[in-house]
Structures are given as C-alpha cells and as structure tokens.
C-alpha cells in the first residue's frame with residue numbers, strides 16, 4: 001500500500017508557513033514503513049530538532065482506480081479517519097531551499113500516525129468534518145474539511161491521474177493551521193467531532 005499526502009490544502013496553514021498558494025495540489029508520498037505501529041510511542045528521530053505535528057483527515061481507498069472523475073470519487077472510499085503527518089520541519093526547510101525532494105523530512109519511520117476510521121455514512125457531509133488535535137490537554141489545531149482548497153473528491157480525481165489507487169491506499173488530505181513542535185513526554189490526541197481517533201505519546 002502507499003500513502004499519498006497533500007500539502008498546502010488549507011489557506012491559513014499556507015500563510016503560517018509563508019508558503020505560496022499552489023495552483024495545483026502539492027503531492028508527496030510516504031512508504032508503508034512510515035506507519036507508526038498502533039499504540040507505539042513516537043520517538044523523535046536524531047536527525048531533527050524540530051519535529052512538527054500535522055493533524056489530517058485520512059481517506060482509505062477501497063477500490064482499484066485510475067483517472068477517476070470527481071463525480072465518481074465517492075465510490076472509491078467508504079471510510080474516513082484521522083492521522084498525523086509528522087514532519088522534520090528543519091530538514092524540510094533545508095530541502096525546500098535547495099529545491100530538493102522532501103522524503104527525508106516527511107517519509108521517515110514513524111512519521112505517519114493512523115488512527116481509527118469511521119464509516120462514511122457516519123458523516124452528514126464529507127465536506128464539513130470537524131477535527132482537531134489536543135497536545136497536553138490543550139487544543140492546538142482545529143480544522144474543518146469545508147476549508148480544504150481541494151476537497152476529498154477533487155483530491156482523488158487529481159492524484160489518480162498520476163497514480164493508480166489501490167485497495168488500502170491512504171490519502172492524507174493536508175493540515176489546517178496550528179502546526180507546532182513536539183517535545184519528549186508530549187501527549188497528542190486526535191479528534192473527529194468529539195470522538196477520539198488516536199492517542200500518541202512522544203518520546
């Protein structure tokens with residue numbers, strides 16, 4: 001399976017990192033080795049002094065597809081979850097400055113936290129999902145899928161022009177504003193609405 005991630009999909013997050021608003025979705029990938037095994041702590045890797053959390057809605061693909069039209073995209077997923085796209089921001093900034101690929105900063109071991117999934121039928125409107133992240137009992141990120149620059153179905157249509165989507169593939173749909181650094185002993189909890197989707201301890 002593969003993890004496809006969308007960068008710069010929320011205007012306020014683009015602004016906080018002083019990035020340019022893209023004219024097309026920004027895409028990068030994580031290998032399956034990036035998945036943090038369930039209930040494991042996240043260990044801050046030695047190569048970074050600035051690991052950021054990014055809470056994101058995650059879509060699980062349930063059908064093989066390529067060149068999917070936006071209007072047919074809803075047929076390709078029936079579960080929505082929540083995860084963290086851990087990012088070595090210091091390393092990413094160096095790579096960005098040089099115009100180099102982001103993999104070392106984005107796709108390292110443990111960089112993908114994947115929480116529980118909810119059936120699509122749970123949601124009244126896929127484009128109005130409230131979600132957020134609590135760090136040490138304090139809300140640090142709050143988002144709503146209505147604020148995505150590219151909505152879930154548009155993302156599926158876009159990425160499937162380049163990559164065949166397979167059963168079990170995951171799409172991280174971008175992070176809202178409020179990203180920040182993690183430190184040892186931090187506790188992160190992700191929520192969709194008031195439902196807890198994951199809990200991670202940082203070491």
Ligand code: ZN
Nearest residue numbers: 054085174175
């Ligand atoms: Zn992200």
